[in-house]
Amino acid sequence: MCGIAGIIGEGIKRSEIEKMLVSISHRGPDARGIYCDRGYAVLGHNRLSIIDLSHAGDQPFSDPTGRYHLSFNGEIYNYKELKLEIGSRYIFKTNSDTEVLLAAYIIYGKNCLEKLNGMFAFAIWDSREKKIFAARDRFGVKPFYYSECHSKLIFASEIKAIRNIRSSGPNEKVWSNYFCFGSYGSPSETFYKDIDQLPAGYCMEYKDFSLSIKKWYDCPSRIKDISNNYSIEEIKENYLELLLDSIRLRFRADVEVGFNISGGVDSSLLLALVNNFKSNQKVKAFTFYTGDKQYDELPWVEKMIGLTGNPLEKIKLSSAEVPQLSKLLSDIQEEPFGGIPTIAYSKIFERANQSGLKVLMDGQGMDEQWAGYDYYNSLVDQVIQGTGKSGSFRPDVLNSGFQDLAKKPEYPTPFESSLQNLQYRDLFYTKLPRALRFNDRISMAFSTELREPFLDYRLVELAFSLQDSLKINKGVQKYLLRKIIKDFVPDNISEAPKRALQTPQREWLGGELKVFVDENLARLENSCFQSWFDHDLIQKEWSNYKNGKNSNSFFLWQWINASLISTLVD
Incomplete structure (x- = not known):
């Protein structure tokens, strides 16, 4: 898990990449590297060492011929299997997933993306062809921002790195949509003018001052290709097998791994599966609370932990901390974030960092694949969880000229099922993209890697493809998932309704x-x-x-x- 940066084009100054890397040093405090192809490109990298802790895995990473140079943020969880598949076609010098990624690109070209199970944003400079190839993972767990200006392409893991070397004002259309409809922008937009993001599941090439962007992951097509000719028992068996494999892959690290827990179905299942995989050790758990019994999930958490005996770090957020932490998180996020729950969540990563942990897991992704949000039951056009009939926005306070910039977002509807179309919207346009952005910034602000085992694309595709009645049955959401987890968690947890992540x-x-x-x-x-x-x-x-x-x-x-x-x- 790291911070990447690069400048491609004319008039490149090494001092600019150095400024960019300093601004995102929190993403990788263990090593810093710069590669220069004088007059053409400069790549930078801040490293947070997770796999192969030796300096042999530092980046930018170059292949033995010196033609290809990689700056990579993320983890390729199936790197060991991919390394075996590549075999003798590449002579490996390290034990890092970084080298496996570069080798896969050299051997398979762009098709390597289909082979990757992981979270990633990376750029590879081809010093012979003088072109850059960059890509982002299927669901956009890892960020990739870029800007074209003055015959240059600038890219980085965070907006601040780009703004550190070029000014950028507010994107007023995105801001207006935020105030009117709660939209955080399209998959390619940011809240800043002339700074874009590479959408989830897309890749790009830049050569001779020309930028081309293509989708490499077509989720609807993959969903429609999945056969539903399985019994419920076979589906349960297949899904559970994938769940266990996803946990196994995400425990691959050369550092200690912990996890975050709330009192809900998802994180309780994560707790059970973590202990199932690591039966010989008790992995440390983290949770937050505020001291308000109306909102805190601490009683449910303590009940689960009481059954498993995991060490539990309980982190309290007080109202007195909110003003200072709000300013800190605004500086970290640079764009609007989700409120006091996000602030409370950030304290977990601060504590993990203080405890010496570099990797945490959480239960993000289940609600989107299993239709867990409250509005899925009524199929209403809502993007904010837990607000009921209450109005979430006040567009009347906006001046008319600014309000006129807003246009209600319209989202693709590639499926016959209205439920699947809502899930698709939340996976790629609303709920998940903003949650992943919030979580990436707050985890990396404290130099901590966050892994989401429930976002393994194999799990998402299988659950998403199922008929609606297996997700919502007689008003019960996550219907089949609750059946799957009954052997792992108590009935009062497996049957509990979805609760929004709350604070007072x-x-x-x-x-x-x-x-x-x-x-x-x-x-x-x-x-x-x-x-x-x-x-x-x-x-x-x-x-x-x-x-x-x-x-x-x-x-x-x-x-x-x-x-x-x-x-x-x-």
Whole structure:
């Protein structure tokens, strides 16, 4: 897990790549490297050592001929199997997955992507052809940002690295859509002008100042090719076998591995499977809580841990910490993030770092593949979990010219099933992309790698392809998954309904954090974003909130987010 950066084109300065790497040094504190092809390209890399801890695995990594040079962020979990498949066609010098990735590209070309089971964003410079090839994993677990300017292509793992060498103002269309519809942009957009991201499952080539981008992972086609001529028992057996294999692959590391747990079905299953795989040792678990019994999942967590005996680190978030951590996370994210739950989650990675752990696992991805969110039951066009009928947005506070920039996002509907179309939207356009972005930034801010075993593409494709009644049956969501996990977790966990990841955000913003809200609304009124809003209407909404109209706090958090991020743009 690392930070990558590069500049391709004319007028390249080594000092620029050095500035980029310094700005994302948190992503890889163990080693730093730079490769220069004078007059054509420069690649940079910050390394977080997870597999093959020797300096032989440092990057940018070059093949023995000196033609190809790789800067890679992520993990190729099936690197051992792929190395065996490559065999004697490449002479390996290290035990790293990095070298396996480069060898796979040399031997298979772009088709190597289909062979990779992992999370990755990488760039390979061909010094003979003078071209760059870059790719991002199927679901976009690892980020890849880029910008074209002045006959150059600039790319990096985080936006700040690009903004460190070229200025960029706000992308007002994306911001307007965020305030009006809760959209975080399309798969290729960011909240910054002229800075884009390579979408999940896409690759790119850049040569002679020409950029071409292509989709390499076509999820709908793969789903439609999966046969459903299996009995329920066969499906359960196949899915469980893949689950166990996914856990096995994601324990491949030359450092200690821990995991995050909440009280829900997904992380409880993760706990059970981790202990099933590591039966001879008790892997450390981490969870957060706030001290509010209405929201905390600590009782469920402690009940599960009481059955397994895993060491448990309980990390408390207090309301007093929110102002400082909100500013820290805004600097880390650079774009809007999910609120106080994201702040609480970030403290887990801080504690893991303090404990000397470099790798954590979590249960991300089950809800999208098994239709676990509340709105799947009613098939409503909703993108925010757990808000019920309450309005999440306040577009009326936007000035008309700015509001006119917003256009309600429309998403592809490649399936006959309305449920599958909602799942597809959440996998590639809404829920999962933003959750992965939040989680990548907060984990890497504390130099910690996050692995998501439930996002193994084999699991996602199998579950996604199943008929609707196996996902939602008589109102019970994750229906077949609950049957699969009954042998692993207690009935009161396997049968529990989905709960949104919660903190007392609504209560804190209207109570202990009122001064914090006041300060941010005042900053927003004097920020570079001030012309977007009618600030009198914002104050009216804020007064209504304090007077009890506070069934939803998302719109309030949007304004706080904008206030905090405005300091990065000013």
